[in-house]
Amino acid sequence: MTAPRSPRSPASRQARFQAFDLLATLVAVVAPDGTALFANAALEDALGISRRSIQGSPFPDCFTEPQLLRTALAGAGSNEFATLRYDAGLLRHGIDPLPVHVVVAQTDRRGEVVVELLPLEQQARQEREQRLLDQSQANKELVRNLAHEIRNPLGGIRGAAQLLELEVRGRELKEYTRVIVREADRLQALVDRLLQPHRRQPQVGDVNIHEVCERVRSLVLAEFPRGLAVVRDYDASLPEFRGDREQLIQAVLNIAHNACQALAGRIAAGDAQIVLRTRVARQVTFGRQRYRLALELHVIDNGPGVPPSLRDRIFYPLVSGREGGSGLGLTLAQTIVQQHHGSIECDSAPGRTDFKILIPLP
Incomplete structure (x- = not known):
């Protein structure tokens, strides 16, 4: 019979921290003395070294100014704060340091501190993407509502022009009514194109x-x-x-x-x-x-x-x-x-x- 794993064993930690591998941000779990207990896949990719090399090593040494993280970890260990933020440079294998925003946060377990690293370039790109997505959604709602509001009066204009054409005499006057009908049809085609992606069920x-x-x-x-x-x-x-x-x-x-x-x-x-x-x-x-x-x-x-x-x-x-x-x-x-x-x-x-x-x- 296999003995139960200790909650402090490396295998147990890997199981508990597995969800961090799903995050886009760089995450490490660090002991108060600076020893890396866990590194997620994103951090592994950013550093250019395997997580086995990261785990068990002094994590502050991965930064251009290691003393900043040592001080933050000491503060977290002594309960001076729950969360601390600062900017730093992350050393990477064979390439220039990566500017990151560091978030040091306590956990509900003693001896474990979560260090989250947000690449400043990535953070700016994510904010830009979110801003563009919000703008796109707002534009689509505006256009869709406007298109629906245009359709009813547009149909009325076209119908009135057709009835008027039956009443008027003279080739020149009939040409005016035909212009109205043609332009109403052109606007209707434009409205249909605006609504097309929202009306069709995906196949x-x-x-x-x-x-x-x-x-x-x-x-x-x-x-x-x-x-x-x-x-x-x-x-x-x-x-x-x-x-x-x-x-x-x-x-x-x-x-x-x-x-x-x-x-x-x-x-x-x-x-x-x-x-x-x-x-x-x-x-x-x-x-x-x-x-x-x-x-x-x-x-x-x-x-x-x-x-x-x-x-x-x-x-x-x-x-x-x-x-x-x-x-x-x-x-x-x-x-x-x-x-x-x-x-x-x-x-x-x-x-x-x-x-x-x-x-x-x-």
Whole structure:
């Protein structure tokens, strides 16, 4: 018969602290004398050494100023405070120190202090992602409510114009009523596009991202058979994932169409290029949740780039960089990607614009 494990044994600690491996932040459990009792997977990745090397070693030595952590641990051990925060530099194997925000907190067990490290760059990115997500949700609610409010009076205007056309005489007057009907139809089509992602029920199934890319590639080349090269750069190891294939085709196609419009001059010159690149991203964070693997899909073009005045607003509805554009293509792409629990980003400079889609993988 196996003897029960002591609550203070290393195996028992590993079992109790296993949940820390699910966190995106860097976490260590440290004894008051500075000895590392546990390091989670995120900390292991950040330091570039195995957790076996971390555990049992002096954890303050992982910092550019170890005395700051020693002082904090001594204060936690003597109950001078429950939580202490400060900024520090985390030493990493073979690369520059990582600026981090350190949170030292007592636990309900004597002899154990939790040290949480928030990379300052990551913290700023997470706050930016959350801000963009909140803004996106607010924009979608506004647009959806506005679209619903427009539909009823728009139908009334169209109906009244049709009835008026039956009453008026004279070709010129009838042309005016037809203009009203045509413009009402154009606005109705715009409203339908605004509501499209919210009205359609997702058709979830197994998705091969390269089938999605190939479909987009064939559609783009059918529309632009000359002057444009669509280059494949695929990672064949990417697994299938659950998603709405048709919606993802629409999202990638919207981005590719946006690129084609920006490439009009280069298409005419015959040297336009779009690259469809897929990769596996590891240890990715979306909205403060960490995923072990994610799909990384890039749509890269060699166009003039997004104007600086639009870079912070390109995913907003009805914002377009070209005359006559609806400003809905990228908004709908963002909505579809977010419905797949992913994110979409844009990095643009003259001569290269990169739209990056990230979607969690199983």
